[in-house]
Amino acid sequence: MTDPKRADALLAELPRNGRGRLKVFLGAAPGVGKTYAMLLAAQSQLRQGVDLRVGIVETHGRAETEALLAGLPQQPLLRSEYRGIRLAEMDLDGLLGDPPQLALVDELAHSNAPGSRHAKRWQDIQELLAAGIDVYTTVNVQHLESLNDQVRDITSVQVRETVPDWVLQEADELQLVDLPPRELLERLREGKVYVPEQARAAIDAFFSQTNLTALRELAMQTAAARVDADLARRYRQQGGEAPALRGRLLVGVDGGGNSERLVRHASRVAERRHLPWSLVSVETGASRDEQTRLGLQNAQQLAERLGGEVVQLRGGEVARTLIEHARERRASLLLVGRSRQRWYRRLFGGGLAARLLRLGDGLEISVLDSEAGKDSPPPRVRQQPAHLDYLLALVAAASASALAWGVAHLLELPNISLVFLAAVLLVAVRSSKGPALVCAVLSFIAYDFLFIPPHFSLTIQREEDVLTLLFFLLMAGLTGNLAARQRRQLQALRDTQEETGQLLDLSRKLTAATDRQAVMVAAAQHLGDRADMEICLLGRPHGEWKVEAGVQRKLDEQERAAADWAWQHDQPAGLGTGTLPGGAWWWLPLSAEEGPLALLGVRPLDARALDGQRRRLLAALGQPLAQALARAQLAEDLEAARLHGETEQLRSALLASVSHDLRTPLTAMRGSIDCLLALGEAIPAEDRRELLESTRDESERLDRYIQNLLDMTRLGHGGLKLSRDWVAPGDIVGSALNRLRTVVAPYRVETHVPPDLPLLYVHAALIEQALVNVLENAARFSPPHGRLRVAAEQVGEELRFSVGDEGPGIPAHEREKIFDMFYTSARGDRGGQGTGLGLAICQGMVGAHGGRITVEEGIDGRGATLVLHLPLQSQPDLDQLDAGN
Known part of the structure; x- marks a missing residue:
């Protein structure tokens, strides 16, 4: 093994993401000393200075256990009353x-x-572990979910409280607490396990020598399996190669009474062989009765609890579909239950196991006997098709008889049977296998009665006619069976197409959604079409639940608790789950890599828990x-980052301009005021007026700079939001020209603003300021009494403001540089006060709205034209605007 792999194996031993460590004290039966051993270990930890607390410990009145419990810090229990019984539970x-x-x-398995x-x-313990708290707990082997039926066979007692096997498999340490059966029985008789009355009943019902020996063996096997897994992990840490997984185990179930037993057996086999495993059910399109559907749902939920994967397939033939799936998943073992052997199954190829054996070359196939003597499955309710289907079979047989009778003089006897075969085929395609077989039998009788000599009698005289009738019945049965199978396959394909269509439809709607609210509305419209359930989508802005789409209902305390838990743990909660199942809603987190983004709530109108298929479909829809x-x-984060970058750049430019653009008007104002103060009345009236007007113009210019600086600085810090509103382009142009009336007074200003332009959804003050800056820039570069042209027009999906002048123009190689900070061009600048920041500021203002600024040729080929491009939004309803105003 390479050093990186060894390092990975060592890192796997560390607590995962701050998760606590779990130690389980496993026993074969009550009274072996699990709690006593746990308290001994806790006392040892306490002496070592470990901060521990007793969440809950059941002493059952045993003096030695209570003595060990004394001195350990305890968490007060929660007291409650249920149906007149006082209950005490752990304060999680x-x-x-x-x-x-x-x-x-x-008591890990406690309800x-x-x-x-x-x-x-055990779910409480999982939450404690997730919070980083180490846990000591106890459990008896009969409470393991995969051993439930085996324990029932041994003890004839059905254990109701069970623990999924994966809880023990994920435990960091497993300690077997063993006590020989003779000593345990002696403790039981001495009253150290139960009080004497209960002890006698327990010995008679559960604590027999045989039962305890068998349970002890199960406990040792469980511990041994864990030791094997630990040994393999330690072996990898020492640098050896870890054993490779040998394929996969598939268990096929159909919802029959033996399904749960089959799932438990598959879990045990998979654990012994260290194989991943899957539960597979095949939907052929045939309808299932309520009992079968419930059995399949229970088996699927059991498989999920035991750590298996649940797969639902669609196909026309169960055996072939299972084999194809096994080969796709590279499975090495296929486990099925033994089906009841009926005569027609033998006739048409045997049961499921026989067909699997014929098709599964190279695949290990195990068949589990139903053990009807011990565990008789409930009688399967025979599915009765609709009466109309049987009526169709009767009508088809009668019509075929009439048609055959009408053409009997034109066709040979063997050809007449084709008319009846056509009727059987028609019934099979339109209904199912049962009515098709009924039609075949009726056609068989009619064919014999009407056309086989002697006519109008069921008696057959010739031997060859017997073979003809038998072959007809065989062909009719095969034809009907094949047609019915094709119909089921077609129905299965339709169901698959419907599910795929739902995913595609939802994906198409979500693709068109550009923001979170649009996504929520599209999802609510798609999911809300179901008449048997209510849908709501919750968001959690600022830590408070908000119904963003779907049914608008206030959450009660229980539903809020379930939603909080689902959000915090990124797992489903509520109705039909193991967490807060008493509510009316099932909550599914819609999560990305960084955690939940929203919560999907589903409330079935019949108040029944969602079956596995519907939950998986909703989960599949939840992924897109x-x-x-x-x-x-x-997209929102990118837009915020882009806006932040634009405004930060603009803010920096504005702050840098304080020492430039603000100093010039202040210097001019101070000079004018000093002249007035020094010379006073000595200055002619006309000169005094000119000085005062200059001071006023410079103060207005300074006011524009300061307003621009304050607004953009607050925007850069997030204090100034883009307070968008609908505004007419003509209003922006008129307001900008009015503010600059003294600046543009020496020029001939031409305006071209059509009255029918669409409205802009912008921060009007910022766009007006940008237009003011561009107009002022154009005035600075225009010759005396030159022309200025201000225009607005719609081009495609944007509106353009253009400001042209007759100045010296801007060379093509400089048109990109003029938007850089502190870039200036002295050609034609009559003012001389520019610092090269005005256009950079304008670009920031327009860029904050998703727009841009470009440079084009000026008026009649002279000068330059600066164009402000602003995106247009969907126009609002004018009635709503009037109502808002």
């Missing part, structure tokens, strides 16, 4: 609010009181939705 929020280094949580955040205590939200978030 108390431990999370003041987290210890180590928490003791007894929490109704109304708790999590349905099971989350990607669209991430794309919208990225």
Whole structure:
């Protein structure tokens, strides 16, 4: 093994992302001393100075256990009442609010009181581990989910409280607490496990020598499997090659009564062989009764709890579909249940197992017997097709008989059977296999009764006619079966196409959405079309839930708690899950790499939990939705970054201009005022008036600089927002010319602003300031009494303001440089006060709106024209604007 791989193996031993370490004390049965061993370990940790706290420990009145519990810091329990019974549960929020280094949580498989955040205590432990808290816990082997049916076979007791096997597999340490059965029985008789009355009942019902020995073996096997996994990991850390995975295990289920048993067996086999495994179900298009659908859903949920992958396929033939999927996934083992052997299955190729054996060359196929004697599955409800389908079979057989009778004088006897075969084929295509077989039987009888001598009798005289009828019945059955199978395949393809169409439709709608709100609205419209559920999409701006699309309803306390947990842990919560399942909504986080972006809420109108297929479909639809939200978030971040860059550049230019653009008007004003103060009445009235007018012009110029500086500085710091509003281009031009009336008075100003131009959605003051700066720049470079042309026009999806002059113009090689800070050109500048910052500031103003500035030729080929390009938005409803005003 290379050094990087060895380093990776060593790093895998470290706590993952600050996650706590889990130590499990495993026992074969109650009373072996798991809690006692856990408290002994805790006392040792306490003496070493570890900050620990007892979350919950069940002593069951055992004196030696209570003695060890004394002296350990304890978290107060939460008390509640349920149906008149006082219950005490662990205070999960108390431990999370003041987290210890180590928490003791007894009975891993315990079911929490109704109304708790999590349905099971092992889920509480997972949350403690995620918070970085180490946990000691205990569990008996009979509570492992994959061993549930095996324990029931051994003890004849169905264990209701179970723990997914992956919880133990992810434990950092597993300690087997073992006690020989004889000693455990002795402790039981002495009252050290239960009180005497309970002890006698326990010995009779559960604690027998045989049962305890079998449970002890299961516990040792579980610990041994864990030791093998630890040994392989340690071997890799020492530089050896880790054993490679040997393919994959697939378990095929159909929702029958044996499905859950099959899943548990598959989990145990996969663990022993160190194989990844998947549960596979094949949808052929045939309808399933409610009991079968519920059985399939339970099996899929069980597989998810046991750490398996759930896969649902569509196909016309179950065996061929399973084999093709096994080869695609490079599976080495296929596990199925034994189907009931019926005569027609033998006739048409045997059951599922027989077909798998014929098709699965090179694939190990295991068939698990249903063990009907021990675990009789519930009788399968035979699916009764609609009465109209059977009526169609009867009508088709009668019509075929009438048609055959009408053409009997034209066709030979063997050809008449083709008429009946056509009727069987028609029924099979339009309905299912059952009505097709009924039509075949009716056609068989009619063919014999009407056309086989002696006529109008079921008696057959010739031997060859017997073969003819048998071959007809065989062909009719095969034809009907093939046609029905093709119809199921067609239905399966239609279902697949519908799901794919939903994904494509949603993706198409999301592609057209440009911002978060548009994404939310498109998703709500697509998902809200379902009549059997309500949809809402939640966002969490500033830490508070907000319904951004879908059903607008206020969340109650329970739903808010489920939504908070789903957001914080990036896992589904609520209805049908193990976390806060008492609510009416199922919450699915829509997450990107950085975490949840929104929360999808689904409330079935029938108040029943969503089945596995619907949950997977919604999860599949949630993936493009989350990607669209991430794309919208990225677009907003990029726009904010671009705006920040533009405004930061503008702010820097403005701050640098303080020592330049502000000094010039201040110097001119100070000179005029000094002259007036020094000379006073000695200055002629006309000169005094000229000095005062110069002071006024310079003060107005200074006022424009200061206003520009203040606005842009606040914009650069985020204090000034783009307060956009709808404004007419003519209003902006008129206001800019009015502000510069004294500056442009010596020139001939031409304006071309059509009255029917579309409205701009901009910060009007900023665009006006940009236009003022460009006009002032044009005036500085224009000759005395020259022309200035101000125009506005719509070109495509943008509106352009252009300001032209008759000055010296700007050479082509300098047109890009004039927007750089401190770049000046002295050609034709009559003012002489420029610092080269005005156009850079204008570019920042326009750029903040997503626009740009370009340079073109001036009036009649002389001078230069500066063009401000601003994007146009979709025009508003004029009635709404009037109402807003």
